[in-house]
Amino acid sequence: MPKKQIKRSFKQTKWFKAMVMGMWQDHPTFCMVLGICSMLAITNRLDNALAMGIGVTFCTAFSSFFVSLFRDTIPSRVRMLAYMVIISTFVITVDRILKAYFPPISDAMGPYVGLIITNCILMGRAEAYAIKNGPWLSFLDGIGYGAGYTFMLILMALIREPIGFGTILGYRIMPGAWNNWVIMTIAPGAFFLLGVYLWIFRTIANKTE
Amino acid sequence: MNPLTILIASIFTHNIALVYILGMCPFIVISRNYKTAMGMGVAIIFVVTLTAAINWPIYWKLLVPMHSEILSFLIFIIVIAATVQLLEMIIEKFFPPLQSSFGIFLPLITVNCIVLAVCLFMVLRDYSFIQTLCYAFGTSCGWALAIILMAAIKEKLLLTADIPQGLRGPGITMIITGLMALAFMGFAGIITLQ
Numbered sequence: 279m280p281k282k283q284i285k286r287s288f289k290q291t292k293w294f295k296a297m298v299m300g301m302w303q304d305h306p307t308f309c310m311v312l313g314i315c316s317m318l319a320i321t322n323r324l325d326n327a328l329a330m331g332i333g334v335t336f337c338t339a340f341s342s343f344f345v346s347l348f349r350d351t352i353p354s355r356v357r358m359l360a361y362m363v364i365i366s367t368f369v370i371t372v373d374r375i376l377k378a379y380f381p382p383i384s385d386a387m388g389p390y391v392g393l394i395i396t397n398c399i400l401m402g403r404a405e406a407y408a409i410k411n412g413p414w415l416s417f418l419d420g421i422g423y424g425a426g427y428t429f430m431l432i433l434m435a436l437i438r439e440p441i442g443f444g445t446i447l448g449y450r451i452m453p454g455a456w457n458n459w460v461i462m463t464i465a466p467g468a469f470f471l472l473g474v475y476l477w478i479f480r481t482i483a484n485k486t487e
Numbered sequence: 488m489n490p491l492t493i494l495i496a497s498i499f500t501h502n503i504a505l506v507y508i509l510g511m512c513p514f515i516v517i518s519r520n521y522k523t524a525m526g527m528g529v530a531i532i533f534v535v536t537l538t539a540a541i542n543w544p545i546y547w548k549l550l551v552p553m554h555s556e557i558l559s560f561l562i563f564i565i566v567i568a569a570t571v572q573l574l575e576m577i578i579e580k581f582f583p584p585l586q587s588s589f590g591i592f593l594p595l596i597t598v599n600c601i602v603l604a605v606c607l608f609m610v611l612r613d614y615s616f617i618q619t620l621c622y623a624f625g626t627s628c629g630w631a632l633a634i635i636l637m638a639a640i641k642e643k644l645l646l647t648a649d650i651p652q653g654l655r656g657p658g659i660t661m662i663i664t665g666l667m668a669l670a671f672m673g674f675a676g677i678i679t680l681q
Contacts, residue, residue, distance in 0.1 A: 311515055311657040315600045318508040358597060359568050366561045374557070389607035392560050396600040398512050465508050466672070469665030473658050481653030 296415045300423030306399050307430045311476075313399040316390050317431055318468040324447050327435035328428075329383045333372040333391065335424025338400050341365045342408040342420035349409050361404045362395070369394045399423055430475075437471060438462045490621040493614075496678045497625030503601050504633040505668040510601040514634055515660050517595075524638035528631025530592040532624065534574065535602050538567050539623035542606045543616055563606045571597050601630055636667065 306312045313334075320330045341364050345352075352360045373391045376384040384391065394400070403423055408416040439445060442462035444452035461467045503509050510531075517527050542563055550556055575593045578585050596602060605626050609619045640663055644650075650659050 312512060314515075315509045315511040318511070358594075359565070359572075362564045362568055362597075363561065366564050370557060370560050373560070389604060389611055392607050393509070393600050393604055395560060395564055396598055396603050398598060401598050464668075464672075465506055466665045466668040468508065469661045469668055473654075473661030473665065476658040476661060477651070477654045479653075480658060481651075484652060 293418060296419045297422040301426040305426045306423055312402055313397045316393055316397055320390055321431055321434035322438050322442055322463045324435040324439050325383060326386055327431040331428025331431045334394055334427055335421060337368040337372060337394055338403055338424045339417050339420035340368050341400055342403050342416040343413050345404045345408040346411060346413040346416035361401055365400050366395045399427060434471060490617050492678055493618055494621040494625040497622050498629040499674040500678050502629040502633060502671055503626045504630050505671045509604045510599050510630055513595060513599055515657050518634050518637040518641055521638045521642055524634045527592045528634055532627040532631055534596050535605050535627035536623045538570050538602055539605050539619050542566055543619045546610055563603060567602050568597050
């Protein structure tokens with residue numbers, strides 16, 4: 279089989295589709311505006327954004343996997359509670375890992391690590407995908423959505439950190455005469471930046487349709 | 488710290504929606520209509536105060552003596568989900584007239600970040616029981632205030648403004664919220680809270 283055809287047939291598989299869906303077509307931030315609470319609060323530094331992104335990806339992937347594994351035994355009336363218990367188990371894991379190995383990041387993020395539990399993306403994926411599909415597909419789906427979310431976090435932090443602190447990952451990149459825009463490090467800057475991003479991406483999406 | 492100070496600070500200078508950026512998903516989705524925003528705000532005030540009052544004794548009287556603070560996330564979220572479920576049933580059974588104006592928002596509250604956030608902040612800042620009650624009430628009032636203001640602005644906006652296609656919906660909401668956050672920064676001088 280020629281190489282191109284293999285590539286194309288790989289793209290047709292549901293595995294690939296499950297993974298890519300969340301990265302572009304059905305992006306959690308731009309299409310559904312989910313999970314932005316922690317996103318806006320955390321992205322004033324790139325290292326926090328990376329930690330948050332990895333944490334959310336880990337939690338989404340594993341909680342989807344386990345929800346899907348138990349999907350036949352969870353009674354539908356109490357499924358929300360079941361999701362919550364599964365999700366918070368993994369969030370506790372992330373919190374402990376951060377506390378043990380990256381104490382400065384854990385301090386900077388404070389309660390926002392615990393608030394991954396109420397991040398709508400995790401709940402949304404469990405309800406919309408994992409409860410209906412197999413464990414491995416749900417796992418990939420979770421990774422895809424987590425990656426889409428991480429990408430957005432990085433995009434926000436890449437603008438907010440240089441403008442607000444003059445640094446990236448703690449290294450100074452702005453010239454010495456640069457005055458830090460304090461507004462970018464606090465809430466209003468985050469709202470404005472996300473508003474502008476939504477504007478840009480929605481305009482592009484409207485054009486391509 | 489004086490509980491009254493905490494109450495005022497958590498409504499204005501440390502508004503949970505506009506300074507800590509929490510509870511944003513319902514903030515964007517539900518703020519289309521003034522009446523709905525009002526209903527959601529009242530439901531939030533009630534649930535947040537109630538769950539904080541339940542979670543405080545559970546954390547300090549049960550989890551801390553047993554050295555199992557690691558389970559706090561799990562316990563908090565279960566208590567919140569159970570309280571909301573219980574409230575829903577009580578309203579359905581005993582107060583059917585409230586159901587249409589108040590009950591429909593309850594299931595949404597479980598996934599609202601601020602209910603959990605209040606519980607986490609109260610632990611992080613070592614509040615006493617009275618302080619926790621004031622903090623929870625003030626925080627939820629602050630959130631309700633923000634969403635009601637937002638809904639009022641958006642209703643007006645729909646009638647008068649000509650917004651670019653791509654900015655409609657969540658985009659313009661973010662920009663307005665940013666402006667509101669800037670306005671709330673004006674309160675910063677009143678009280679400083681750790």
